[in-house]
Amino acid sequence: xxxxxxxxxxxxxxxxxxxxxxxxxxxxxxxxxxxxxxxxxxxxxxxxxxxxxxxxxxxxxxxxxxxxxxxxxxxxxxxxxxxxxxxxxxxxxxxxxxxxxxxxxxxxxxxxxxxxxxxxxxxxxxxxxxxxxxxxxxxxxxxxxxxxxxxxxxxxxxxxxxxxxxxxxxxxxxxxxxxxxxxxxxxxxxxxxxxxxxxxxxxxxxxxxxxxxxxxxxxxxxxxxxxxxxxxxxxxxxxxxxxxxxxxxxxxxxxxxxxxxxxxxxxxxxxxxxxxxxxxxxxxxxxxxxxxxxxxxxxxxxxxxxxxxxxx
Amino acid sequence: xxxxxxxxxxxxxxxxxxxxxxxxxxxxxxxxxxxxxxxxxxxxxxxxxxxxxxxxxxxxxxxxxxxxxxxxxxxxxxxxxxxxxxxxxxxxxxxxxxxxxxxxxxxxxxxxxxxxxxxxxxxxxxxxxxxxxxxxxxxxxxxxxxxxxxxxxxxxxxxxxxxxxxxxxxxxxxxxxxxxxxxxxxxxxxxxxxxxxxxxxxxxxxxxxxxxxxxxxxxxxxxxxxxxxxxxxxxxxxxxxxxxxxxxxxxxxxxxxxxxxxxxxxxxxxxxxxxxxxxxxxxxxxxxxxxxxxxxxxxxxxxxxxxxxxxxxxxxxxxxxxxxxxxxxxxxxxxxxxxxxxxxxxxxxxxxxxxxxxxxxxxxxxxxxxxxxxxxxxxxxxxxxxxxxxxxxxxxxxxxxxxxxxxxxxxxxxxxxxxxxxxxxxxxxxxxxxxxxxxxxxxxxxxxxxxxxxxxxxxxxxxxxxx
Numbered sequence: 001x002x003x004x005x006x007x008x009x010x011x012x013x014x015x016x017x018x019x020x021x022x023x024x025x026x027x028x029x030x031x032x033x034x035x036x037x038x039x040x041x042x043x044x045x046x047x048x049x050x051x052x053x054x055x056x057x058x059x060x061x062x063x064x065x066x067x068x069x070x071x072x073x074x075x076x077x078x079x080x081x082x083x084x085x086x087x088x089x090x091x092x093x094x095x096x097x098x099x100x101x102x103x104x105x106x107x108x109x110x111x112x113x114x115x116x117x118x119x120x121x122x123x124x125x126x127x128x129x130x131x132x133x134x135x136x137x138x139x140x141x142x143x144x145x146x147x148x149x150x151x152x153x154x155x156x157x158x159x160x161x162x163x164x165x166x167x168x169x170x171x172x173x174x175x176x177x178x179x180x181x182x183x184x185x186x187x188x189x190x191x192x193x194x195x196x197x198x199x200x201x202x203x204x205x206x207x208x209x210x211x212x213x214x215x216x217x218x219x220x221x222x223x224x225x226x227x228x229x230x231x232x233x234x235x236x237x238x239x240x241x242x243x244x245x246x247x248x249x250x251x252x253x254x255x256x257x258x259x260x261x262x263x264x265x266x267x268x269x270x271x272x273x274x275x276x277x278x279x280x281x282x283x284x285x286x287x288x289x290x291x292x293x294x295x296x297x298x299x300x301x302x303x304x305x306x307x308x309x310x311x312x
Numbered sequence: 313x314x315x316x317x318x319x320x321x322x323x324x325x326x327x328x329x330x331x332x333x334x335x336x337x338x339x340x341x342x343x344x345x346x347x348x349x350x351x352x353x354x355x356x357x358x359x360x361x362x363x364x365x366x367x368x369x370x371x372x373x374x375x376x377x378x379x380x381x382x383x384x385x386x387x388x389x390x391x392x393x394x395x396x397x398x399x400x401x402x403x404x405x406x407x408x409x410x411x412x413x414x415x416x417x418x419x420x421x422x423x424x425x426x427x428x429x430x431x432x433x434x435x436x437x438x439x440x441x442x443x444x445x446x447x448x449x450x451x452x453x454x455x456x457x458x459x460x461x462x463x464x465x466x467x468x469x470x471x472x473x474x475x476x477x478x479x480x481x482x483x484x485x486x487x488x489x490x491x492x493x494x495x496x497x498x499x500x501x502x503x504x505x506x507x508x509x510x511x512x513x514x515x516x517x518x519x520x521x522x523x524x525x526x527x528x529x530x531x532x533x534x535x536x537x538x539x540x541x542x543x544x545x546x547x548x549x550x551x552x553x554x555x556x557x558x559x560x561x562x563x564x565x566x567x568x569x570x571x572x573x574x575x576x577x578x579x580x581x582x583x584x585x586x587x588x589x590x591x592x593x594x595x596x597x598x599x600x601x602x603x604x605x606x607x608x609x610x611x612x613x614x615x616x617x618x619x620x621x622x623x624x625x626x627x628x629x630x631x632x633x634x635x636x637x638x639x640x641x642x643x644x645x646x647x648x649x650x651x652x653x654x655x656x657x658x659x660x661x662x663x664x665x666x667x668x669x670x671x672x673x674x675x676x677x678x679x680x681x682x683x684x685x686x687x688x689x690x691x692x693x694x695x696x697x698x699x700x701x702x703x704x705x706x707x708x709x710x711x712x713x714x715x716x717x718x719x720x721x722x723x724x725x726x727x728x729x730x731x732x733x734x735x736x737x738x739x740x741x742x743x744x745x746x747x748x749x750x751x752x753x754x755x756x757x758x759x760x761x762x763x764x765x766x767x768x769x770x771x772x773x774x775x776x777x778x779x
Contacts, residue, residue: 042425043401043404044400044403044404044427057774060770064763064767066767133572150568150571150572256393257739260750261746261750262743262746262747276397277396277397278735278736279400
């Protein structure tokens, strides 16, 4: 057997398991869900072709402000708020933690710690912290003579952002804001990336800025921030995709129902309930594909606009 | 002289031996046990009971297995969460349990999907006739779809109003016999206008519009409707009136105050029954299973209840009344659900499953069923079981249980409509009521109920026209 043939066999043998996994666990479900999105399918019988009726149902839901439309709105709110806040908090924290101060390593460790807390434990912890009546966060707010907020809580209730202008009790934040806070709490992974990126900024740039008499704030604004933009861009794209897929924490805080009144019903949760509670696989697949298209378009838009704000 | 060394079998011979051994295992080793000896047939039974109920369930299984030789029930406690999904996956995989007990409104949906065996496949015509007369109307409705019985209920969940009599007496308030009484209790104990409340006289739960709609004289489905759309009647004016009454609480106290009050409830420690949580409510709707909480609190002195015999301890008295109707409303009405046995279509032992569900429900053995219901504080599905000495003793021991039992036999107790979209329907109505009660400036009760009804009508049309 020739050496080339031996190498080919060795290569195929080693990549085989991965290729098999890709075909059966990724590409097949991918193609199957596209097929099912044009079918009526309940797991028990054979999928039955129904053409575009699942997509027509989605269009009807969106046009009548139905549950999918509400879930899309909730997902957009959560994705935008959590991504923006995680960038803001992540960059600020990383900048502070990159300074040469005493106890820096300890502080970095403390900031990273929440990232290793399991999602379920974190969700339960935050449900307690943000409980509107007994939670520590509201206790702290009332101690500071600030109005207690109606954070998320189980099956029952929490405020809606729509109640902002009219709520006499000064309750500004609602159920989705609790979820956003949770997501920002666990930004340890992003922090590591930002810290590494700050470490890679050439010293010469800071030295040049100092020679020009730049203040620390101007150095941050005109040196650190532009040099961080490729990493910010990466984190924004990844954060957007992850936040659209957010499921575990949403499922836990909403008791698996998207309560209260659908305020925490995200697309991924609605998709899960449609597929595995209503056994409406076809409709759920259509939702998944529509979500895929929306996320792909958002990512494409981010890439397109990145030329204007990402340092090349 | 040459020596003969012991020879090991040739590799080919070893291979043949292994093949022969494997084949013999396949041929003889996997024969059904029942063919080799007169073993009882096994009935795999999935249930979701835990806590205090688990030992009672296990005892029922032990008693059934000891009562006959033909079947042996093996009970498997499944986590209740997503039990329906696990069941469906087992059906899709071709290996379902022989019997399942469930408490969600899924029977019509599953029957429509042709997953369940109608009871007529296992029961004799005489048994079916007897069952029809034997069951409470609500229990019969729970298991029916399209004119056939697909499930046998073994216990009903009935809701009524729990009242803290002591609290009411302190405010010179009567027990709620009318809707106006309830409103007065609410406004006296928690006058509107505050930003935060620690206790409420009464606060309707939006999830319970299913009960209040019926009490106001509404219906949620019309089984006699000639066309699919007309079957869904969530926007019945009486249901709208019920939701308007519920929304009145939200308007008086403010949606965010209402939602904030309710949202804090799960954080209350010490009890799962809110009537016992530092007098949180003077009146609230809940099911008969809360009597166990009251009894436990009586024993421990928790929740403002006295330890029996210790007279210095403050003592709250509790009672239970049916949901009070408005003028022109319906007495002894409400929303009922319960636990039901179902047999999947490819059950390996449907007859054993039928025998076991009869045993538990009490069709042929009312005394045994009465004892189980008494032990668990459950509501039986038939008068015949209620009338047994064991259950009569339970009613004497816990007089408040009488209210629930009387309600169970009422024709005005209705389950979620037995339609293939029942779970979706339940969710849509619940969401509509939540929208009205928890959100500022949302549409009127009439509009949200009409919207919910329209969505369910569309879904029902899609489901029924798929065939």
